[in-house]
Amino acid sequence: MATPSSQPVFRATTTAPVNIAVIKYWGKRDTTLNLPTNSSLSVTLSQKSLRTLTTASCSPSYPTEDTLNLNGRPQEIQSSKRTLACISSLRTLRKSLEDADSSLPKLSSYPLRIVSENNFPTAAGLASSAAGFAALVRAVADLYQLPQSPRELSRIARQGSGSACRSLMGGYVAWRTGELADGTDSLAEEVAPASHWPEMRAIVLVVSAEKKDVSSTEGMQTTVATSELFAQRVSSVVPERMTAIEEAIRDKDFPKFAEITMRDSNTFHATCLDSWPPIFYMNDVSRAAVRLVHDINNAVGRTVAAYTYDAGPNSVIYYEEKDTELVAGTIKSILGATAGGWDGPFYEPLANVTSSVSLEKTDPRVLDVLKNGISRVILTGVGEGPISVEDHLVTETGEMVNQ
Ligand SMILES: Nc1ncnc2c1ncn2[C@@H]1O[C@H](COP(=O)(O)OP(=O)(O)OP(=O)(O)O)[C@@H](O)[C@H]1O
Ligand SMILES: C[C@@](O)(CCOP(=O)(O)OP(=O)(O)O)CC(=O)O
Numbered sequence: 378m379a380t381p382s383s384q385p386v387f388r389a390t391t392t393a394p395v396n397i398a399v400i401k402y403w404g405k406r407d408t409t410l411n412l413p414t415n416s417s418l419s420v421t422l423s424q425k426s427l428r429t430l431t432t433a434s435c436s437p438s439y440p441t442e443d444t445l446n447l448n449g450r451p452q453e454i455q456s457s458k459r460t461l462a463c464i465s466s467l468r469t470l471r472k473s474l475e476d477a478d479s480s481l482p483k484l485s486s487y488p489l490r491i492v493s494e495n496n497f498p499t500a501a502g503l504a505s506s507a508a509g510f511a512a513l514v515r516a517v518a519d520l521y522q523l524p525q526s527p528r529e530l531s532r533i534a535r536q537g538s539g540s541a542c543r544s545l546m547g548g549y550v551a552w553r554t555g556e557l558a559d560g561t562d563s564l565a566e567e568v569a570p571a572s573h574w575p576e577m578r579a580i581v582l583v584v585s586a587e588k589k590d591v592s593s594t595e596g597m598q599t600t601v602a603t604s605e606l607f608a609q610r611v612s613s614v615v616p617e618r619m620t621a622i623e624e625a626i627r628d629k630d631f632p633k634f635a636e637i638t639m640r641d642s643n644t645f646h647a648t649c650l651d652s653w654p655p656i657f658y659m660n661d662v663s664r665a666a667v668r669l670v671h672d673i674n675n676a677v678g679r680t681v682a683a684y685t686y687d688a689g690p691n692s693v694i695y696y697e698e699k700d701t702e703l704v705a706g707t708i709k710s711i712l713g714a715t716a717g718g719w720d721g722p723f724y725e726p727l728a729n730v731t732s733s734v735s736l737e738k739t740d741p742r743v744l745d746v747l748k749n750g751i752s753r754v755i756l757t758g759v760g761e762g763p764i765s766v767e768d769h770l771v772t773e774t775g776e777m778v779n780q
Contacts, residue, residue, distance in 0.1 A: 384438035386775040387484060389519035392428045393512035393763040395497075395504035396421045396543045397579065397693045399638040399685060400618055401645040402552060404601045404611065410560040411459075411536050414601065415615040418551045418568065418622055419543045420695070422579055423760030425722035427497045429505070431512035432770035433520040435487040439775065443489040446777060447509070448499065462536040463514055464489065471521035484521055491516070492770035492777050502589055502658075502689020503581070504544075510537030511544035515763040527762065531565035540593075547571045547761035549626050551619070571759045574629050576698040578723060580705055583753035584662045584690040593688040596649065596656050603653040610648055615641075631697050635683030638695060639670070642685040658688050662750030665743045666692040669711075669736075672743075676734045677703055698758075705756060707733035711744050712751060721756035 396419035404414035443464060445452045454460045471485040491513060499505040514534040518525065531542035531552070542564070543550040548571040555563030591599075600607050618637050625633035649656040659667075663686055670684045681700040685693050696704040701723075709719070710733040719727070736744065770778050 384436055385482075386434055386436040386438075386771070386773060387482070387487075387520055388432055388434040388769050388771055388773075389516050390430065390432040390766050390769045391512055391515045391519060391763045392424050392430050392766055393508045393515055393544050394421045394424045394547070394760055395427045395508045396540065396550065397504065397685060397687065398540065398543070399634070399683075399695075400615060400622060400641050401687075402539050403597050403645050403648065404607065405539070405597060406554075407558075407560065408598070410563075411539050412560045412563050413539055413552065413554050415611045416552060416554045416619050417540075417543070417615075418549065418619060419540070420549060420577060420579065420759050421544065421547045421571065421762060423722055423757045424764065425760070426720070426755050426757040427503065427508070427581075429493060429495050429508040429512040430766070430768065430770065431491065431493040431509075431516040433513070433516035434490045434492075434769075434771040434775060435484050435520060436490070436775050437487050439488040439490055441488055443491070445491045445493065445513075447493050448495060459510070459537045460513070463510065463533055464517065466533045466536065467514065467517045467521060467523070470518075470523050470525065474521070474523070489517065490771060490775065490777075494770065500589070502585070502687055502691050503583075504540060504687065506538035506593075507540040507544045510534050510541035511763060513537065514541070515545060519765060528564050528566055532561065532563070535560075535563065535565075545762055548573065548759060551623070568623055569626050571761055574626065575759060577759040578696050578698055578701065578705070579757050579759075580694045580696070580708060581755040581757065582662075582666055582692040582694070582708075582747075582751050583755065584660065584692070584750055585752070589658070589689050591656050591658075591688070596652075596658075596688055599654075599656060600648050600652045604648045604651040606644075606651045607648045610644055614644060632680040635680045635695065638683040638685050646686060658690060659686050660690040661746055663690045663692055665746040665750070666694070668743045669708075669739065669747065670694060672736060672739045673704060673707055673734050676736065676738070701727065702730050703734055706730040707736070708754070709733070711736070711747055712754065719754045719756065723756040723758055727756065
């Protein structure tokens with residue numbers, strides 16, 4: 378795939394983070410535009426542990442079709458309406474810049490070569506689509522030197538995967554459902570930067586890195602069509618929780634943040650169970666982690682930990698740095714220091730942690746299920762949005778860098 382050196386190759390590379398919602402997006406009111414039935418709110422996680430790296434490049438010398446290579450494998454993007462929708466919106470914005478300034482190179486007319494890698498399992502409930510589409514949109518927008526803000530770009534990333542619109546920003550991010558039929562007001566916005574509440578930590582208990590049975594897209598449509606609980610979630614439960622959790626974030630009120638987070642995860646999974654046929658994302662290991670978190674909070678006498686589950690069995694447990702020993706230390710005492718492959722940017726401080734909460738009231742079977750069921754533990758925390766880097770996955774002459 379060598380490119381003649383006389384032809385220029387334009388490149389831009391970015392990293393993008395995953396985000397884990399504390400008020401869940403579940404349900405679409407428009408499947409083509411990918412518009413949600415309710416607002417949602419997430420915490421962007423540090424890219425020191427989980428991140429997508431994407432290079433967008435274009436050249437007049439590339440073969441005619443746009444291409445995307447993910448983790449070393451060519452993807453069928455011509456049949457991926459979502460990827461095509463993102464690329465087409467970005468190209469239209471570039472074209473209008475070129476129409477207004479004839480001195481600009483005609484990048485919008487060149488084929489794109491996009492190369493991406495996720496440093497964690499794809500399609501396994503670790504929000505790869507969120508980081509992946511956010512990185513794709515940010516990288517192409519940078520390549521095209523678009524002036525649009527992350528908020529404006531979130532409208533485009535949303536078409537790739539709803540949750541991706543929240544990964545264009547760091548910290549605490551809301552995706553407002555919007556009211557307009559064309560979706561122009563359905564955008565993500567930063568509620569607070571990571572620096573407002575940098576003490577927020579997250580421990581990810583990887584229960585399964587397998588591809589899940591029911592995709593989020595399919596699962597949420599079944600829920601919208603069949604769950605009787607769902608209407609109430611959308612009309613009153615989520616709007617009240619959005620207001621309350623934004624107050625909790627503003628006041629850095631962890632117990633309030635934690636209760637809303639756990640309740641919203643539970644309500645979301647209740648609507649899955651109430652779907653017809655029912656959808657199960659949590660399993661015995663997930664439920665054991667729920668029990669553990671409640672036991673830790675009871676033993677400590679205040680709420681120090683909050684679980685949440687996406688469309689899969691993996692637990693994400695939020696806590697504040699000051700409670701690292703009580704939360705991460707206790708989990709380490711159950712799983713062992715090395716069992717489960719602990720890693721992440723916040724692991725080092727845990728190396729010497731010995732104290733933990735007494736779990737004498739916890740059913741020993743819960744501890745066994747956790748010990749046997751968790752394959753990996755990632756210690757991370759709130760982090761920044763996409764970062765522009767020079768670590769290109771496409772060479773100056775347009776070839777893919779060997780990964
Ligand atoms: N780096 C990437 N670049 C472009 N697209 C990606 C990238 N990573 C993932 N995707 C897209 O996202 C899809 C996976 O999304 P899916 O929602 O099934 O899983 P997930 O996001 O890992 O899990 P969940 O949404 O439940 O947390 C992939 O099949 C691919 O189409
Ligand atoms: C449970 C969730 O993680 C669902 C995420 O759904 P997706 O964003 O993956 O769905 P699509 O828009 O169909 O791609 C909750 C959340 O992240 O808010």
